[in-house]
Amino acid sequence: MSVKASSLGFPRIGSTRQVKKSVESFWSGALTEKELLEQTSQVRTGNWKTQAEQGLDIVPVGDFTLYDHVLDHSFMFNVIPKRYEGFDLTAVEQYFAMGRGLQRPAKGEKPAVDVPASEMKKWFDSNYHYIVPEFSPETNFTLNTTKTVDEYVEAAKEGIPARPVLLGPVSFLLLGKAARDAPEGFQPISLLPKLLPVYKSLLNKLADAGAKWVQIDEPVLVLDKTTDSASDYQTAFDALHDDRINILLATYFGRLESNINYVKNLNIQALHIDLVRVPEQLQQVAEAIKDKNIILSLGVVDGRNIWKNDFESSIKIVNKAIEILGSADRVQVSSSSSLLHVPHTVVNEKKLSDQVKDWFSFAVEKCAEISVIAKSINNLDSVKQQLEQNAKSINARREFTKNSNDAVRKRVAEVTPDMYKRQSPFVERRTKQNLNLPKFPTTTIGSFPQTKEIRVARQRLGKSEITETEYTEFIKKEIEGCIRFQERVGLDLLVHGECERNDMVQYFGELLDGFAFTQNGWVASYGSRYVKPPIIVSDVSRPFAMTVKWSSYAQTLTSKPVKGMLTGPVTILNWSFPREDVSREISSRQLALALRDEVVDLEKAGIRAIQVDEPALREGLPLRRADWQEYLNWAVDSFRLATAGVTDSTQTHSHFCYSDFNDIFESIKKLDADVITIENSKSDSKLLKVFETQSYTNEIGPGVYDIHSPRVPSEEEIYARIKEMLQYIPAHLLHVNPDCGLKTRQWKETEASLVNLVNAARRARAEFAQ
Ligand code: MET
Numbered sequence: 132m133s134v135k136a137s138s139l140g141f142p143r144i145g146s147t148r149q150v151k152k153s154v155e156s157f158w159s160g161a162l163t164e165k166e167l168l169e170q171t172s173q174v175r176t177g178n179w180k181t182q183a184e185q186g187l188d189i190v191p192v193g194d195f196t197l198y199d200h201v202l203d204h205s206f207m208f209n210v211i212p213k214r215y216e217g218f219d220l221t222a223v224e225q226y227f228a229m230g231r232g233l234q235r236p237a238k239g240e241k242p243a244v245d246v247p248a249s250e251m252k253k254w255f256d257s258n259y260h261y262i263v264p265e266f267s268p269e270t271n272f273t274l275n276t277t278k279t280v281d282e283y284v285e286a287a288k289e290g291i292p293a294r295p296v297l298l299g300p301v302s303f304l305l306l307g308k309a310a311r312d313a314p315e316g317f318q319p320i321s322l323l324p325k326l327l328p329v330y331k332s333l334l335n336k337l338a339d340a341g342a343k344w345v346q347i348d349e350p351v352l353v354l355d356k357t358t359d360s361a362s363d364y365q366t367a368f369d370a371l372h373d374d375r376i377n378i379l380l381a382t383y384f385g386r387l388e389s390n391i392n393y394v395k396n397l398n399i400q401a402l403h404i405d406l407v408r409v410p411e412q413l414q415q416v417a418e419a420i421k422d423k424n425i426i427l428s429l430g431v432v433d434g435r436n437i438w439k440n441d442f443e444s445s446i447k448i449v450n451k452a453i454e455i456l457g458s459a460d461r462v463q464v465s466s467s468s469s470l471l472h473v474p475h476t477v478v479n480e481k482k483l484s485d486q487v488k489d490w491f492s493f494a495v496e497k498c499a500e501i502s503v504i505a506k507s508i509n510n511l512d513s514v515k516q517q518l519e520q521n522a523k524s525i526n527a528r529r530e531f532t533k534n535s536n537d538a539v540r541k542r543v544a545e546v547t548p549d550m551y552k553r554q555s556p557f558v559e560r561r562t563k564q565n566l567n568l569p570k571f572p573t574t575t576i577g578s579f580p581q582t583k584e585i586r587v588a589r590q591r592l593g594k595s596e597i598t599e600t601e602y603t604e605f606i607k608k609e610i611e612g613c614i615r616f617q618e619r620v621g622l623d624l625l626v627h628g629e630c631e632r633n634d635m636v637q638y639f640g641e642l643l644d645g646f647a648f649t650q651n652g653w654v655a656s657y658g659s660r661y662v663k664p665p666i667i668v669s670d671v672s673r674p675f676a677m678t679v680k681w682s683s684y685a686q687t688l689t690s691k692p693v694k695g696m697l698t699g700p701v702t703i704l705n706w707s708f709p710r711e712d713v714s715r716e717i718s719s720r721q722l723a724l725a726l727r728d729e730v731v732d733l734e735k736a737g738i739r740a741i742q743v744d745e746p747a748l749r750e751g752l753p754l755r756r757a758d759w760q761e762y763l764n765w766a767v768d769s770f771r772l773a774t775a776g777v778t779d780s781t782q783t784h785s786h787f788c789y790s791d792f793n794d795i796f797e798s799i800k801k802l803d804a805d806v807i808t809i810e811n812s813k814s815d816s817k818l819l820k821v822f823e824t825q826s827y828t829n830e831i832g833p834g835v836y837d838i839h840s841p842r843v844p845s846e847e848e849i850y851a852r853i854k855e856m857l858q859y860i861p862a863h864l865l866h867v868n869p870d871c872g873l874k875t876r877q878w879k880e881t882e883a884s885l886v887n888l889v890n891a892a893r894r895a896r897a898e899f900a901q
């Protein structure tokens with residue numbers, strides 16, 4: 132009798148980002164396909180060994196990927212859109228073409244290729260993005276590859292106690308979309324009967340190879356819309372049932388709620404639930420499966436955040452599960468979700484103090500935690516020392532937070548209702564905002580090209596190869612160049628260009644108190660792009676002004692107004708690892724107060740327009756709609772708290788991108804920014820439709836061109852967009868701007884695009900704005 136230790140998945144990027152390096156070298160032609168596969172296979176094998184060494188009894192395999200695990204499933208099941216066929220590509224080339232597009236000239240016998248990437252979407256409420264599968268009635272499911280089986284065999288050979296992982300058939304279909312050529316109203320889930328035999332043949336192969344268990348992820352079970360899917364799940368798990376191989380059905384990121392009523396009757400042998408996000412669901416779920424022959428896998432070690440596990444409380448949960456289910460054999464200990472959302476290991480962090488380092492566990496350390504928790508149930512004495520050590524660490528962290536910044540907490544507690552409100556309503560304050568802007572004012576979203584010179588200067592400052600003064604001089608020159616550029620192009624509302632920022636969140640995190648930074652804490656965002664989120668470790672406050680010197684310097688250079696530029700509280704929060712000991716709401720309010728001081732200081736320094744970006748506002752939305760309002764309330768409050776400290780004559784701006792804002796438009800209105808700019812050009816004007824049904828009274832600039840591509844939009848095209856916008860938005864409220872910041876672009880295309888933008892706005896002015 133023993134409780135087993137397992138995890139649902141491991142970071143795929145390698146301890147030092149080896150996978151990024153290998154994959155990008157392959158793309159650039161510096162590695163052959165064979166070298167790519169060899170190098171990445173080493174990372175994969177290394178990952179398995181590490182997990183086993185940390186004490187996992189069950190090691191996930193098949194979760195490794197060169198680009199994205201959902202794309203792996205599309206590829207494995209032959210869900211390959213026609214546009215990627217017929218170019219004589221190798222399998223690996225075709226796979227990457229689906230992930231990131233492929234453009235290359237004809238070579239010898241090989242035809243030219245020019246195919247765009249597939250659509251990418253956020254993986255639930257994480258900052259990981261998956262490649263959206265495209266289905267149509269013609270989709271011909273076959274086993275195109277046997278990736279999962281191959282990796283299982285590879286691991287078994289190494290003596291790894293491997294459990295293969297698959298994304299379940301229902302989630303796979305529901306996370307996909309209807310292909311463009313699919314008939315109107317086509318629902319991917321209708322393909323379930325066609326898809327199941329292929330899953331089944333894969334399971335057969337796994338069983339042939341000796342696998343006794345398979346983990347089948349059905350994360351869609353924690354979303355609202357699945358409540359009608361009972362029969363789909365039943366069909367699926369009846370079809371997949373095989374006496375030779377047991378199924379662990381894994382859910383994560385949220386609560387099953389009433390879905391448990393049918394999940395308990397499915398043909399499965401184990402069920403995994405997330406007890407970090409929703410500890411309360413243990414009772415309900417355990418009671419529901421009590422009389423079934425189902426093992427409960429307890430997700431007690433956080434797959435989404437980096438804090439050390441509190442063993443005492445996890446062990447309580449495990450014991451409670453055993454008590455309800457009646458036997459230790461009926462439970463397993465695991466991570467709440469795949470560990471792909473946390474960095475690889477804390478060991479490589481050389482710059483964190485011992486005190487701070489002791490608070491964290493990354494993926495490797497989390498595996499060890501899972502093992503200790505399981506062992507504590509099996510044989511308490513064997514892990515006595517680890518438990519004591521853990522209790523010490525947890526206490527030390529508690530002591531630290533108890534004594535952290537009282538002044539900040541007090542300030543949050545003392546916020547009064549008037550602090551959320553501008554002095555006058557928009558219509559009144561608008562008349563006081565004399566920025567001398569023409570109709571259809573043209574502006575940009577803030578950042579200008581981050582050139583190599585800028586990155587080099589930043590690196591050299593980091594290495595102390597140049598002094599702080601030399602760096603400041605360099606940045607000033609850049610700002611001056613940027614201002615002159617905007618004047619030359621003819622923009623109306625200028626920006627300083629954000630050249631001093633390494634990243635829109637990190638930059639502020641580094642200047643605020645209450646954050647910690649890692650050297651190597653990378654987490655996959657999409658493909659070979661990884662991010663290094665700052666960690667909020669304490670109460671947040673602003674020791675000194677952060678942007679005032681740059682913005683006010685920029686303003687001294689020109690008679691045109693220069694916008695101050697800040698990242699908003701909710702975005703800073705959502706793109707960081709949050710604290711565990713206080714709510715996200717509290718951290719957000721603390722951030723808001725810190726930014727409020729900055730906003731007021733900018734105003735004092737003579738800046739008359741201030742933009743507070745909230746591109747991540749929407750992605751912080753909870754997975755279940757019932758929880759939305761609570762989040763939106765404090766998110767809106769935070770933005771208002773950050774921006775409402777100014778007088779009527781200061782124009783506040785905000786910016787949104789990355790997602791569909793229509794369903795939170797009510798909240799966007801409540802922000803009461805004087806001007807909002809929203810990404811629009813890619814969404815086929817879906818955004819504009821919202822104005823047909825919802826009134827919006829403040830000023831607004833829907834983006835007129837996509838900045839993610841080097842393509843230069845023509846004046847004609849931009850003019851046409853402005854005209855289209857005027858059907859939905861009153862002329863006196865319309866601003867003209869790109870979709871988002873220009874930091875990833877080159878100067879050449881930036882200039883050409885903005886010249887066209889300015890000319891298009893001038894033309895529209897002459898025609899429509901008398
Ligand atoms: C992802 S939103 C980016 C906004 C920021 N001000 C920029 O221009 O880069």
Ligand SMILES: [Zn+2]
Nearest residue numbers: 746788871872
């Ligand atoms: Zn943006």
